[in-house]
Amino acid sequence: MTSDVNSPYQDLSVIRENLDRGTYSCRELTETLLSRIDLHDSNINAFITLSRDEALAGADAQDALIARGEAGPLTGIPIAHKDIFCTEGVKTSAGSRMLDNFTAPYSATVVERLEAAGCVTLGKTNLDEFAMGSSNENSFYGPVKNPWATSHVPGGSSGGSAAAVAAGFCPVSTGTDTGGSIRQPASMCGVTGIKPTYGRVSRWGMIAFASSLDQAGVFARSARDAAVLLSAMTGADPRDSTCINEPAADLTRELNTQLSGLRVGIPEQYMSDLDSQMSDRMADALREMEQAGATLIDISLPHTRYAVPAYYVIAPAECSTNLSRYDGVRFGYRCEDPADIEDLYKRSRSEAFGDEVKQRILVGTFTLSAGYYDAYYHKAQQIRRLIHQDFDAAFNSVDVIAAPTCPGTAFQLGEKISDNIAMYLQDIYTIPVNLAGLPGLSMPVGQIDDLPVGMQLIGRYLDEARLLGAAHQFQQRTDWHLAQPTLKHTTGASDV
Amino acid sequence: MSDWQIVIGLEIHAQLNTRSKIFSAVSTAFGAEPNTQASLVDLGFPGVLPVTNEAVYEKAVAFGLGVSAQINHRSVFDRKNYFYPDLPKGYQITQLADPIVEHGNVDIELADGSTKTIHITRAHLEEDAGKSLHEDYAGETGVDLNRAGTPLLEIVSEPDLRSAEEASTYARLIHKLLTSLDICDGNMAEGSMRCDANVSVRRYKNHPLGTRTETKNINSFRFLEQAINYEVERQIQVLESGGRVTQETRLYDPDRNETRPMRSKETAMDYRYFPEPDLLPVVIDDSYVEAIRERLPEMPDEKRERFERAFELTTEDAETLSTNRALADYFEQVATASEPRLASNWVRVELLGRVSKDNFDMAQVPIPASELATLINRISDDMISGKIAKTIFEALWNREASSVDAYIEAEGLKQVSDSSDLAPIVTSIIAANPKQAEQYRAGKTKLLGFFVGQVMKETGGRANPKQVNDLVRSELDATG
Numbered sequence: 001m002t003s004d005v006n007s008p009y010q011d012l013s014v015i016r017e018n019l020d021r022g023t024y025s026c027r028e029l030t031e032t033l034l035s036r037i038d039l040h041d042s043n044i045n046a047f048i049t050l051s052r053d054e055a056l057a058g059a060d061a062q063d064a065l066i067a068r069g070e071a072g073p074l075t076g077i078p079i080a081h082k083d084i085f086c087t088e089g090v091k092t093s094a095g096s097r098m099l100d101n102f103t104a105p106y107s108a109t110v111v112e113r114l115e116a117a118g119c120v121t122l123g124k125t126n127l128d129e130f131a132m133g134s135s136n137e138n139s140f141y142g143p144v145k146n147p148w149a150t151s152h153v154p155g156g157s158s159g160g161s162a163a164a165v166a167a168g169f170c171p172v173s174t175g176t177d178t179g180g181s182i183r184q185p186a187s188m189c190g191v192t193g194i195k196p197t198y199g200r201v202s203r204w205g206m207i208a209f210a211s212s213l214d215q216a217g218v219f220a221r222s223a224r225d226a227a228v229l230l231s232a233m234t235g236a237d238p239r240d241s242t243c244i245n246e247p248a249a250d251l252t253r254e255l256n257t258q259l260s261g262l263r264v265g266i267p268e269q270y271m272s273d274l275d276s277q278m279s280d281r282m283a284d285a286l287r288e289m290e291q292a293g294a295t296l297i298d299i300s301l302p303h304t305r306y307a308v309p310a311y312y313v314i315a316p317a318e319c320s321t322n323l324s325r326y327d328g329v330r331f332g333y334r335c336e337d338p339a340d341i342e343d344l345y346k347r348s349r350s351e352a353f354g355d356e357v358k359q360r361i362l363v364g365t366f367t368l369s370a371g372y373y374d375a376y377y378h379k380a381q382q383i384r385r386l387i388h389q390d391f392d393a394a395f396n397s398v399d400v401i402a403a404p405t406c407p408g409t410a411f412q413l414g415e416k417i418s419d420n421i422a423m424y425l426q427d428i429y430t431i432p433v434n435l436a437g438l439p440g441l442s443m444p445v446g447q448i449d450d451l452p453v454g455m456q457l458i459g460r461y462l463d464e465a466r467l468l469g470a471a472h473q474f475q476q477r478t479d480w481h482l483a484q485p486t487l488k489h490t491t492g493a494s495d496v
Numbered sequence: 497m498s499d500w501q502i503v504i505g506l507e508i509h510a511q512l513n514t515r516s517k518i519f520s521a522v523s524t525a526f527g528a529e530p531n532t533q534a535s536l537v538d539l540g541f542p543g544v545l546p547v548t549n550e551a552v553y554e555k556a557v558a559f560g561l562g563v564s565a566q567i568n569h570r571s572v573f574d575r576k577n578y579f580y581p582d583l584p585k586g587y588q589i590t591q592l593a594d595p596i597v598e599h600g601n602v603d604i605e606l607a608d609g610s611t612k613t614i615h616i617t618r619a620h621l622e623e624d625a626g627k628s629l630h631e632d633y634a635g636e637t638g639v640d641l642n643r644a645g646t647p648l649l650e651i652v653s654e655p656d657l658r659s660a661e662e663a664s665t666y667a668r669l670i671h672k673l674l675t676s677l678d679i680c681d682g683n684m685a686e687g688s689m690r691c692d693a694n695v696s697v698r699r700y701k702n703h704p705l706g707t708r709t710e711t712k713n714i715n716s717f718r719f720l721e722q723a724i725n726y727e728v729e730r731q732i733q734v735l736e737s738g739g740r741v742t743q744e745t746r747l748y749d750p751d752r753n754e755t756r757p758m759r760s761k762e763t764a765m766d767y768r769y770f771p772e773p774d775l776l777p778v779v780i781d782d783s784y785v786e787a788i789r790e791r792l793p794e795m796p797d798e799k800r801e802r803f804e805r806a807f808e809l810t811t812e813d814a815e816t817l818s819t820n821r822a823l824a825d826y827f828e829q830v831a832t833a834s835e836p837r838l839a840s841n842w843v844r845v846e847l848l849g850r851v852s853k854d855n856f857d858m859a860q861v862p863i864p865a866s867e868l869a870t871l872i873n874r875i876s877d878d879m880i881s882g883k884i885a886k887t888i889f890e891a892l893w894n895r896e897a898s899s900v901d902a903y904i905e906a907e908g909l910k911q912v913s914d915s916s917d918l919a920p921i922v923t924s925i926i927a928a929n930p931k932q933a934e935q936y937r938a939g940k941t942k943l944l945g946f947f948v949g950q951v952m953k954e955t956g957g958r959a960n961p962k963q964v965n966d967l968v969r970s971e972l973d974a975t976g
Contacts, residue, residue, distance in 0.1 A: 086543045099542065106536060108543060205543040211773035240545050241775050318773055321577050324586020325540040329639070332542075341637075345579055368577070368768035377770060 005032050008168030009484055012077060012225045015171060019066055019076045026066065026076035030059040030120055033078050037122070037169050040487050043150055046164040048083045048141050049091050050123040058120040065118065073228050075118030080164045080173040083124035084131055085111050085216075086205040094207045095127040095139040095157075098326045098333045098352035108205025109237050110174055110216050117232040122170055125160030129354045130323065131181055131209040133157050134426040137417050138356045145413070146189060148451055148485040152410040155185030155426075158219070162189040165219045167487060172220045172229045176206060178213045179311055180406070180430025183442035186219055187405035187454025190444045190483055192471065193219045194226050196464050198437035199244040201230075202237030210318040211242075213311075213434045222481055223443060223471035227252040230464065244462070254469030260293025262470060265398030269304040270429050274404060281453045282404055285445035288477060289402070289470075297398050301390040306383045307432040308424055313367050313380035314435075320364025323357070359420075388436045391458075400470055401458040403429050405442040409451035429456060439464045443471045444480040452483070500697045502728050503705055504663045505655035507692040508670055509648050510680040511624065512555045518623050518647035519546030519589065526686050530629075530640035538645045540584030545774050548573075552621055552647045553778060555679045556596045557788045559649060562673045562795060563616050565600025567785050573621075573772040578765065581639050582626035590650075592769045595620035596778060602673070604665045614666050615654040622648050649679065655694065655705065660724035664717045667691055668819075671717075676796045676821045683857065684715045691720050695727045697735065706731070707741040711748050711755050723748035727755050799824055807836035816844055822857065823848075829865035834872035842872060846889055863892045870900040883957050884909050913960040915967060918951070921959075922967045925950045936972055944968060 002010060005024035018024055034052055041047055055078070062076035086092045086104035093099045107115070115121065128138040136144040136159025144159040146152040147167040154163040158175030162185035165173050175182040177195035186193025195217040206216055216233065220226040235248030264286070271282065290296055328334035328348030335351055338344035353361070367376035394401060406426055416423045433440040438461060442454040459467040475481050517524055520537035537544045560567045572594040575587040600616035624646040629638035651670060657663045671689055674680040681688050696708035711727055714720045726748075731741050746755040794802070796818050803814035803824075817827045817840065826847075831839040847868075851860050871888055874880045880888070888903055897903035904910055912918055925947060926933050936943040947968045952959055 092542070094542070102542065104543070105541070204545055207542045208774075239547060241547050242545075242773075317770060321575050321587050321768070321770075324577060324579065325542070325584060327579060327581075327586060329581055330539055330541075330584060341581060365768065368770050370766045370768075373768075373770070 005029055008033070008036055009221065009482075010171060011222055012073070012171060012220075012228055015077060016071075016073065020071055026059040026062045026120060027056060029076070030055050030078055030122070033122060033170060040167060041169065043145060043488070044147055044163050044167050044169075045142055045144050046125055046160040046167060046169060047080070047123045048093055048095070048126050048160070051087075051090055051121055052123075054090070055120050055122050058115075062118050062120060072118055074114065074232055077119050077172065078122050078170045079114060079119040079229075080122050080125045080161060080170045081111055082127055082158050082161045082173070082175045084127060084176055084207045085124075085174060086207070087111050087121065087124065090124065092124065092207070093140070094131070095129040095141060096352065096354065096357070097140045099207075099331075100140065100333065102332050104205075106205060109202035109239065110206065110233050112205075113233055113235075114174070114229075125158070125164055125173060127160055128157035128181075129357050130207065130319070131157040131176055131178055131214075132319070132356050132360055134180070134184060134423050135411070135413075135416065136160065136185070137413065138354055140354065143413055146410045146451075147487060148190060149410065150488075152412055152451065153188070153415075155188035155406070155410060157181040157185075158193075159185050161219050162186050162191055162193065165189070165191045165221060166485060168484070172218060172225055174216060174218055174233075176209075176214055176216050177430075177434065177440075178209050178215075178315060179434050180427040182217045182219065183430050183440055183454070183456055184406045184426060186442040187444075187456075188410040188452065190447075190452030190454075190480070190485070191219050191221060192223050192226050192441070192443045192475075192481060193217065194230060194441040194464065194468065195433070195439065196230060196234070197244070197439045197462050198434070199242050200249075200439070200462065200464065201233045202235075202240040202243045204237055204239040204243075208318075208322040210315040211322060212318060213315060215434070222475055223441070223468045224252070224255055224475075226441075227255060227465070227468040227472070230468075246462075249462075249465070251465045251468055254465040255472045257466070257469045257473070258293060259289055259470060259473045262289075262294040262400065263398045264289060264294045264296050265299040265394050265401040266296055267299050267301045267304070267394070267401060267403055269301050270403035274407065277448045278404060278408060278453065281446040281448065282402075282455060285455050285474070286402060289474060292473060292477060294470075299394045299398060299401065301387075301394060301432065303383065303386045303390050304432055307387055307435055308428055310380040310383035310387070311427075311431045311435060312363070312424060313376045314384065316360040316364030317368050317377050318364070319357075320361045320368065323353075323361055326352070384435045387432050391432075391436045391438060395460050399460075400463075400467060403456045403458065405429060405454035405456040409448050409453055433458050437461070439467055441467045441471055443474065444483065445474075445478070446480055447483070452480075499699060500728075500732055501699070501701050502658055502724075503655045503696045503698065503708075504657035504659075504724060505694040506651075506653045506657065506663060506667060507694070507710075508651040508653075508667065509624075509690045509692070510651065510670075510674050511688045512552055512647040512649055512679060513681045513688075514549055514551040514555065514647055516549055517645035518549050518552050518621065520645055521549075522645070524646050526683075528642055530638070530642060532642065534626075534641040534644060538584065538641055540586070546589060546772075548775060548778070549647065553596070553780065554788055555647075555677075556619060556621055556649055557780065557785055558677045558792060559619055559651070559673070559679050560597035560600060561785070561789055561792060562677050563597075563600030563602050563619075565597045565616060565619070567780060568594060568596055568598060569780050570594065571596040571620075571778045571780075573775045573778070574769045575772050577768040580625070580628075581637065582628045582641070582644065584626070584641060584644060588623060588625065589772050589775070590622035591620035594777075596780075602666070602669055604662065604669055606665070607661065612656075612662070614656045617652045617654050619649050619651045622650060624648050655696075660721040660728070663693065663724055664721045667720055668717055672796045672819045676799065676824070677793060678821065682820070684717075687715060690715050693720060693724050693727070695724055695731070696741070697728060697731045706735075707743050709741065709744055709746050709755075711746045712758065714748050719748055719750050722750070722753055723755055726753060730755070793821075803827075807831050807840065809837065809840050813840050813844060816848070826861070826865050830869045830872070833866060833869035835876050838872045838875065839869070842868060842889075846886070850893065862895050863889070867892060867898075867900050874900060874904065878911060878913060878960055878962075880904060880909055880911050881957060881959075881961060884911070909958060911960045912955055912958050913963050915963065918955075918959055918963060918967055919971075921951055921954055922947075922964070922971050925954065926968070926971055933972060944972075947972070
């Protein structure tokens with residue numbers, strides 16, 4: 001175990017032990033990470049806002065708790081939040097010009113709970129505008145670069161949070177996942193990311209994209225760390241009616257459950273279109289699980305191909321009305337010298353929303369309009385039920401489903417920006433999981449041309465503990481999750 | 497005009513009298529400074545979510561039971577999307593396809609004494625919008641979001657109403673139900689109950705319905721009748737001169753007694769309704785409905801019958817006293833503590849002479865029921881005359897007195913019933929009016945009243961009239 005505060009890739013148990021032993025203080029750790037961000041983030045662009053002063057003050061408070069012997073599992077653990085979670089007194093932009101001037105007057109439940117558990121917030125991470133995108137190229141604050149290759153995208157929409165963990169800026173971070181926005185960037189950045197069951201974590205204070213699909217989750221360097229962090233975020237919240245009415249869950253409870261006897265479903269629809277390199281990485285990972293005693297079972301999820309079209313009806317429909325509140329009247333961007341209320345609406349929204357957001361608002365407005373509702377929105381909801389039934393049927397014979405997280409590794413910046421369909425197909429393996437409301441996890445299982453490859457594990461409703469257990473057992477046998485990118489910074493100095 | 501049939505359907509918006517809003521914990525109290533009763537949820541801030549105030553389900557179900565309706569075990573909130581400055585989220589949360597209450601009916605009494613059943617299509621829950629204030633801002637518009645999120649029950653009738661009078665009778669009945677069931681405070685001046693009237697006319701009864709107009713936000717029963725009558729006349733004139741009625745939303749202007757078009761693009765509005773993803777469907781089971789049924793307050797008709805029976809009132813008087821719940825409660829307190837028929841007279845004549853039955857508000861009544869009962873009891877036990885009682889009532893009303901007994905004592909209003917006090921006065925009055933006394937004795941007995949009046953005058957009204965009557969008569973007869 002390293003006891004060097006300068007070692008950027010320490011997992012939570014190591015940090016915990018060092019903090020509790022007094023090897024280094026939370027302030028020292030926080031300062032070290034802030035310096036690392038200062039040094040490297042101009043190349044990565046993972047952060048929109050650094051809350052340096054608040055972080056240091058928070059670190060001192062946590063050091064006092066640790067000194068009194070009152071530390072819990074997350075006391076003094078530095079964290080970054082996707083800039084879609086409201087943080088009281090701190091700018092909360094959702095990656096949009098619309099909220100560039102918006103300071104949240106309250107904190108999201110996720111932020112509130114993690115701060116109560118002792119996490120120290122370093123800052124707010126970059127994202128696709130209002131979480132709409134799969135490459136983090138749709139941010140008002142510019143794209144995030146993949147720490148493994150800065151010419152490549154980190155994935156999206158939670159690209160900043162995934163890149164921050166991959167770059168060693170923080171051991172853990174939060175994200176949101178509407179159609180793959182945690183799992184896809186986790187896969188591309190070589191970190192572990194989990195989107196829990198819809199309703200497992202409160203959405204209060206999480207700026208809405210598509211309410212029936214949005215779910216908060218985490219990024220970490222291991223399944224064990226993800227389990228510790230996610231546990232602290234769960235539990236009923238009276239401020240969110242869609243939050244499941246269950247007490248906080250201990251999602252670490254199955255970490256030590258062996259893989260032997262685990263029935264792993266392999267859906268043919270997720271494997272058949274992979275190129276040979278991706279197929280090989282999946283096969284290697286599955287063989288590893290099989291060697292550990294898991295049983296591989298071929299399954300079919302027959303309605304998979306309808307998932308992306310259904311998603312691109314439902315998500316834009318919900319976003320088109322969720323984003324109506326950005327009208328320039330009460331908060332956010334307001335155009336100069338509006339002639340009248342109509343002009344105020346039109347120009348504020350035209351000037352402050354980016355192209356992808358506008359496109360989705362237009363699509364959603366169209367599909368909900370009179371005469372089209374049945375053909376689009378209603379039909380999409382029917383497909384959603386069929387996809388749900390596919391998973392229900394599969395889980396009669398398997399415990400978890402294993403699949404690629406996305407079709408390939410990180411692609412180059414600009415490569416797909418002008419091809420909507422190619423971009424949307426990035427989420428072909430993650431979207432069905434959101435439509436069914438199930439938990440999904442992505443973990444690194446190999447590399448292709450020095451870029452990480454992720455494998456997705458999909459679980460039963462509320463079965464996150466089993467997913468995290470299976471991933472942890474895999475990580476006990478492999479070290480893909482420990483791989484680190486080499487960061488280069490502009491002055492050419494060596495890595496810290 | 498006689499061959500035109502008038503077809504009216506009403507949409508009544510009733511603000512539910514819950515303490516907090518439908519989707520936030522903020523107070524719904526009327527009249528606060530602008531934007532002081534609006535939380536981040538009411539303001540539609542980024543990241544906020546609605547959570548339904550469960551009290552609204554109870555009120556909606558109580559209404560449904562009150563109009564013998566079907567209570568839907570599963571109802572769904574929808575978003576109605578449009579941009580307006582007083583609609584912070586850009587959508588209103590309402591119920592479209594699956595309302596909480598459907599298929600109810602009420603019987604209204606027509607002028608000829610017959611009854612008619614009016615069908616209620618549905619009653620659904622929704623949030624009220626804020627208010628745009630166009631005055632006082634010199635060309636600009638102010639927005640007050642205190643009202644945003646106030647719970648509403650929208651009660652939609654079938655187009656069963658055939659005249660302005662039927663429409664207002666129906667609206668009054670709904671008002672009576674809402675207040676008796678403690679669903680709505682019924683204060684129309686403050687907008688707690690507002691009516692939208694859908695009006696059309698057609699030549700013959702079985703013709704298809706004519707094109708309708710919707711006149712919105714009418715806040716009194718009188719205006720409702722006036723607005724409908726105006727609209728009927730206008731539509732008939734349009735049609736008789738060969739024109740066509742435009743389907744549109746209109747506004748009633750009571751100052752000019754006319755309706756005017758409000759939005760011209762009504763038919764072009766597309767609200768893009770879809771199920772509200774931030775809220776789960778409302779699921780209600782039979783035991784919940786039964787529990788509400790058991791707690792249901794007395795219905796106005798039941799109350800009226802009970803008043804007739806228990807207090808021996810005429811149907812008409814019982815009706816007057818049972819329409820408004822606050823009034824009925826007040827009357828009942830007075831009637832159980834004093835002679836009921838006197839209580840009925842005092843409440844109907846004196847109290848309702850000063851405060852409207854429809855907007856009866858205890859806050860406007862400075863006389864506690866117990867004091868009014870005491871006042872009536874002092875008449876019954878001959879301590880004061882009815883005339884004196886009226887002056888005491890006046891003093892109570894003007895807050896010059898708070899206790900009936902203390903006031904009688906302080907002002908020396910106690911009735912003089914003692915013959916030894918009254919007899920000398922009677923004797924002197926008769927002595928002072930020998931001519932009238934002579935006429936009386938000659939058979940003009942009507943003059944008895946003259947003498948009694950003189951005695952009453954002499955005693956400042958405090959003499960017991962019955963006592964005076966007897967004394968005058970025996971004195972005149974004796975000395976005759």
